[in-house]
Amino acid sequence: MLTGNSFFARVSGNASAGYGVSAAATLVLVSGCQFFQGAVDTLPYILLLPVIAFSAWYVSVGSAILDIVLALIVKEYWFIHSADSFGVPNTSQSIYLVAFLLASGVLIVMGEVRRRQQQQLRKEHAELEDRVKERTAELDGANKNLRELSARLLQLQDDERRRIARELHDSVGQLLAALNMNLSTARSDIERLARTATVLADSETLVQEMSQEVRTISHLLHPPLLDEAGLPSAVRWYVDGFAQRSKIKVDLDLPDDFARQSRECETAIFRVVQECLTNIHRHSGSSTARIRFDCFDGHVLVTIEDKGKGIPTQKQREMSAAGSPGVGIPGMRERLRQLGGDLEIVSKSTGTIVKARLPVEIRPGDAGAPPVLDASSRATA
Secondary structure, X not given: OOOHHHHHHHHHHOHHHHHHHHHHHHHHXXXXXXXXXXXXXOHHHHHHXXXXXXXXXXXXXXXXXXXXXXXXXXXXXXXXXXXXXXOOOOHHHHHHHHHHHXXXXXXXXXXXXXXXXHHHHHHHHHHHHHHHHHHHHHHHHHHHHHHHHHHHHXXXXXXXXXXXXXXXXXXXXXXXXXXXXXXXXXXXXXXXXXXXXXXXXXXXXXXXXXXXXXXXXXXXXXXXXXXXXXXXXXXXXXXXXXXXXXXXXXXXXXXXXXXXEOHHHHHHHHHHHHHHHHHHHHHHXXXXXXXXXXEEOOEEEXXXXXXXXXXXXXXXXXXXXXXXXXOOHHHHHHHHHXXXXXXXXXXXXXXEEEEEEEEOOEOOOOOOOOOOOOHHHHHHO
């Protein structure tokens, strides 16, 4: 069933329907008044005013005028004896007629004013919607540019890390190795000088530690294994080194037949593991950590879990807020989103679980593919 507002909207939007409804209402009212013929002379005029108001407000001025003419013709035919039909009305009838016409004119003027106001409102509303669409399109364009810039910055960051790692390994590392050999030779020649030998021995030890630190920094910036041997070897190397340095027991569950992914995908997964283990060491207070790799439904799922004190609620809101700068966890989330993946963090007072999901991107020419687990296998695991 149509409500009152929807009925008036239908009539206002269809001129033919409006004319038909108003004319039918006029005929029905005037015809119904024949049963009260001679009782009240003003009754037809009073009953016709709502019909005139309806036509003037919701149809058109022409419809209202048509209703007036139609009402007067029918009234004259039915409410006056046939001998007096279309004759000159008496004084009282003239007064009623003039009053009816004046009232109808007022209603028509009010309806026309209202209709023009409605047209103006509809025009302004349409203009406002157009402006909103324009602003929305501009905002979408700005957001797209921002995402492209963010992706470009992440790519430049990875390229710069790779270049610095290569420079450290090729230049500084070689120089330190040569210096170490020279110091070793000098140490063997001046063993008779105990003090000098001691200083040289200490210097040799410092150089060895410095060389080891440079190699460590180079590998942390961008481990060569990631490009040469792939993600599994790089992750195992990093986890072993992290466990030795931090004294945190890390349980790594990584399939042996995990296939090579695209360079961007492997770099993103490695950075997620690196960032999560660093946060566990710095903030969680957990003595254990667990990393699990799963491949199913065309996606790689990496789950990092600890048994620490969890992330404060305020910090979680800051990390999940839109527009957060691309550092740390927000940076991981943006890196994954650029590759079609997502990052989910669930943190409680008993520990934190981080899940990184990325679509599978097998490198062209690599044989094999990541094992695909069905629902029963995942449930058993």
